[in-house]
Amino acid sequence: MDPTPHGTSHREALLAHLTEFLGDQYVIATDTTAPGSASGPDVSSDLPAPIDLAVFAPSEQVPHATLVTLGLSESPMRTESVEEYRLELLMGLPAGWPGIDPPQPELLEAGANSWPLHLLRDTARIPGEDGSTLDWGHSITNLGTRYDPSAPFTGALIGPPYGYPPQLMNAPTPAGGVQILAVLPATDEELALRVSVPSGGDMVLDRLERAGVTAVLDPARESVTDGPAPWRLHVLLREPAEHLGQVLEGVLPNMAEQLGAQGIDEFVLPIGPEPLRWRVGGRFAPSALADDLELAALPEQELAVLREAITSHATVLTLSPERPGDGATVAGAAAMAQLLVEAGKALAIWIPHQRHLTTAAQFSADIAAGLPTTCRVHPESALVSIGADGPGADDAARTAxxxxLGGAEVRFAAPEMTTTQRIGRLHRMIADCVEEVGVVPTAGQQARVDGTTYELRLDAAAGTSTGVGSEVQEQVLQMAPISPR
Structure with missing residues (x-):
């Protein structure tokens, strides 16, 4: 680490702002690995700027070390609205962090000590490397691999520097204002929740704040969530909404008034042992729904309507259980979605765990036809992985x-039937079994459908590939005839 070099007026202004809140004892860890860190006339101006780190020692204001990037804000980033903004990133390290407090460069050769520095610097390099942006609620991942065995983190979220003065977040410079946001290391469960709903980054940040997590790294902290809910129903809404009051206006007037008065965008409805969480906010990128769009068994004209709904929806209401259960609230979520359809507020419904994406009109028609809300039946060939084309892949139907919901999927093989017949018969079997037990079918149940009695038998279904050269034997309920057709 070298003493602070003489910098540009932009950097000088940035450092002056940082010292106001972090103290004036710091050194600059110069980036010697980035292409743009070389000097001389042959260096291209198109190369990304090097990312130096300002390492602030503990001070009276802040009793621990703080790392702040220098270089990311040299080039502005642009949002979708073409608005420019500049950003630098921050991370706090606990007092006494080896190699940092006090500075001992040789100790940073150990991965257990240096990984936070690499995470901070590598995150700041992302915009310069691929032209993307970094902003509040964004996440980065390490592909499920921990940065170091000593900590549970496999990625990070960009968010406010919790635990630091709010005024630190906005630095005035000659080039314009610079935002100072934190890189908050995150667990697998937190990252999975972040991508499970639109604006999921805000959801996880809220939970981190409520749990008292700060921008000072705590390698021993526990995850603030168990991960995403086991099932979700997304209503793609026609009009924008900043809170649930606007969504429920004209649908549930009393609740709309209560939630609207407080501007609440997330609410847990306490119904039974599996309360239902409502959350409004964000939009889905069309690419997020692309796979399930391919499975939408609709005529081309209706598919065109669905594609338009995906592109034009204004915001999303997500309904999910507050905690894992037996799926008892699925019917309640479907009923809520149906109310929004009837009020003309919904454009489309997406139920990812069912691999089901449909127009609002078709969702309403399916409800009227008595199709199960607990699952969706698909031709099996649409669900098996590429390369898992064993016998029966084209002559069976199965649930998703x-x-x-804590049950087993149901499979029905009948080569002599058409796809429509297989799907219809399995639908009716599920409806009879669910009506009998309440939520999901179980082994040993019987039902008579179209003159034939069937029994559900737990068995292994060949088939779902889990990677190159590997397969799993999934336990499913086979729908087996026990009397002649």
Whole structure:
């Protein structure tokens, strides 16, 4: 680490702002690895700027070390609205962090000590490397691998520097204002929740704040969530909404008034042992729904309507259980979605655990036809992985969604039937069994459908590939005839 070099007026202004809140004892860890860190006339101006680190020692204001990037804000980033903004990133380290407090560069050769520095610097390099942006609620991942065995983190969120003065977040410079946001290391469960709903980054940040997590790294902290809910229902809404009061206006007037008065965008409805969480906010990128769009068994004209709904929806209401249960609230979530459809507020419904994406009109028609809300039946060939084309892949139907409710999926093989017949018969079997037991079918149940009695038998279904050269034997309920057709 070298003493602070003489910098540009932009950097000088940035450092002056930082010292006001972090103290004036710091050194600059110069980036010697980035292409843009070389000097001389042959260096291209198109290369990304080097990312130096300002390492602030503990001070009276802040009793621990703080790392702040220098270089990311040299180039502005642009939002979707073409608005420019400048950003630098921050991370706090506990007092006494080896190699940092006090500075001992040789100790930073150990991965257990240096990984936070690499995470901070590598995150700041992302915009310069691929032209993307970094902003509040964004996440980065390490592909499920921990940065170091000593800590549970496999990625990070960009968010406010919790635990630091709010005024630190906005630095005035000659080039314009610079935001100072934190890189907050995150667990697998937190990252999974972040991508499970639109504006999921805000949801996880809220939970981190409520749990008292700060921008000072705590390698021993526990995850603030168990991960995403086992099932979710997303209503793609026609109009923008900043809170649930606007969503429920004209649907549930009393609740709309209560939630609207407080501007609440997330609410847990305490119904039974599996309360239902409502959250409004964000939009889905069309690419997020692309796979399930391919499975939407609709005529081309209706598919065009669905594609338009995906592109034009203004915001999303997500309904999910507050905690894992037996799926008892699925019917309640479907009923809520139906109310929004009837009020003309919904454009489309997406139920990811069922691999089901449909127009609002078709969702309403399915409800009227008595199709199960606990699952969706698909031709099996649409669900098996590429390369898992064993016998029966084209002459069977199976459910998607029951496993998320704690049950087993149901499979029905009948080569002599058409796809429509197989799907219809399995639908009716599920409806009879669910009506009998309440939520999901179980082994040993019987039902008579179209003159044939069937029994559900727990068995292994060949098939779902889990990677190159590997397969799993999934336990499913086979729908087996026990009397002649």
């Amino acid at each position: 969604g029951l496993a998320a």
